[in-house]
Amino acid sequence: MGVPDREAMERIRKEDIIDRKLDYLIVKLGCCDWYSKRVKKVALLEFDRGRKSMGVIVRTHNGANKLLVKGAVENILERSSYVQLSDGTVVTLDGATRERLLSKLNAMSSKALRCLAFAYKEDLGNLSSYDGEGHLAHAVLLDPTNYSTIESGLVFVGMVGLRDPPREEVHKVIYDCMEAGIRVVVITGDNKNTAEAICREIGVFTENEDLKTKSFTGKEFLALSEVDCRRILSAKGGALISRAEPKHKQEIVRMLKDAGKIVAMTGDGVNDAPALKLADIGVAMGISGTEVAMEALVDFCRQSTFMPKMYANFDCDITCSNIFEELGNLLAKSAFPVTCPLSAMHILALEGLIAVIHSMAERAGASGSIIPVLEVANPNETQEYVPFWTLK
Numbered sequence: 001m002g003v004p005d006r007e008a009m010e011r012i013r014k015e016d017i018i019d020r021k022l023d024y025l026i027v028k029l030g031c032c033d034w035y036s037k038r039v040k041k042v043a044l045l046e047f048d049r050g051r052k053s054m055g056v057i058v059r060t061h062n063g064a065n066k067l068l069v070k071g072a073v074e075n076i077l078e079r080s081s082y083v084q085l086s087d088g089t090v091v092t093l094d095g096a097t098r099e100r101l102l103s104k105l106n107a108m109s110s111k112a113l114r115c116l117a118f119a120y121k122e123d124l125g126n127l128s129s130y131d132g133e134g135h136l137a138h139a140v141l142l143d144p145t146n147y148s149t150i151e152s153g154l155v156f157v158g159m160v161g162l163r164d165p166p167r168e169e170v171h172k173v174i175y176d177c178m179e180a181g182i183r184v185v186v187i188t189g190d191n192k193n194t195a196e197a198i199c200r201e202i203g204v205f206t207e208n209e210d211l212k213t214k215s216f217t218g219k220e221f222l223a224l225s226e227v228d229c230r231r232i233l234s235a236k237g238g239a240l241i242s243r244a245e246p247k248h249k250q251e252i253v254r255m256l257k258d259a260g261k262i263v264a265m266t267g268d269g270v271n272d273a274p275a276l277k278l279a280d281i282g283v284a285m286g287i288s289g290t291e292v293a294m295e296a297l298v299d300f301c302r303q304s305t306f307m308p309k310m311y312a313n314f315d316c317d318i319t320c321s322n323i324f325e326e327l328g329n330l331l332a333k334s335a336f337p338v339t340c341p342l343s344a345m346h347i348l349a350l351e352g353l354i355a356v357i358h359s360m361a362e363r364a365g366a367s368g369s370i371i372p373v374l375e376v377a378n379p380n381e382t383q384e385y386v387p388f389w390t391l392k
Helices: 006-014 031-038 073-078 095-109 125-129 144-150 170-179 192-202 218-222 226-234 246-258 270-278 291-295 307-334 344-364
Strands: 040-048 053-059 065-071 080-084 090-092 113-121 154-163 185-187 215-217 239-242 262-267 281-284 370-375
Touching: 040 065, 040 144, 065 073, 065 125, 073 080, 073 095, 073 113, 073 154, 095 113, 095 154, 095 192, 113 192, 170 192, 185 246, 192 215, 192 239, 215 218, 218 226, 218 239, 218 246, 226 246, 246 262, 246 270, 262 270, 270 281
Parallel strands: 080 154, 185 239, 185 370, 215 239, 262 281, 262 370
Antiparallel strands: 040 053, 053 065, 065 113, 080 090, 113 154
């Protein structure tokens, strides 16, 4: 959906939207440049996680204002009253058409595609003549709670699926986490089907694993009883919370801590700061992370990837495991009637080492498994490897 046919491509070439020399099978996304040259942006309805969309009011070439909206497909469809057909005609969006569009969304998102919907609105009421801060309707735009109402009665145009492949190292890191007894809980704003497909791809879930008790949207999860929520978070294997909001992240971290777990939380946005602050180990992504997220911590990770944080933990875990394994072997041997392998100096040295390990455990805050709460970042970014693990 959204790819022009041959007739539309010819019309696009005449409008100089794309290079005329390009082959018909090659589509260049020149729509933004085309719109920027022909319309003037007069207002911005900023994105928020509640309505999961953003809009701009533009002044068209004929002097009329038009609202252009993009956002989560389900949310845009919910606020759309009409649909534009391929020939340009606009008809009422009935139940059957809505179901067909949702079916298409499910098919696309099940292939790990992140889907985005587009819509517009021409009848803007008091905003039809809006031209800036001096307009009488400007007060309406100052209150974000009005944005959902403004972005209603939309004409649904179509949807696009974006492929955002995981980094190559992610699958191995997830596997190593599970081998080390570290449980991964993925919290994301993505569509549920998209998030499940990605989690299967990176190894959080197996290909045919039943996800009825492991995958929930944020609203579905918090609608459960506290007992059920804790049972789900304490179960073995991975877990997924999709279409998550900031309050969902905080609640999940709180529940894990109440269950006696040590929680490591990663994040890079303004909305992640409260959950980062609440976690035992807060990791702000230093390259793409916002200042607010970083300020929630004493230190922050300088790389936007999951790998160095996990392997820093593995290094400590492996070192401690090796020490205790050798100590156990020595003590087991000394239990038999043979010459004790430990001299007085050995025992004093081990007492000092155990004291250091005990101090490290106290700094971590409590005993138990570390559960990273993973925010899915942009896997396409190429970053320098900087192993840097921080404790709050």
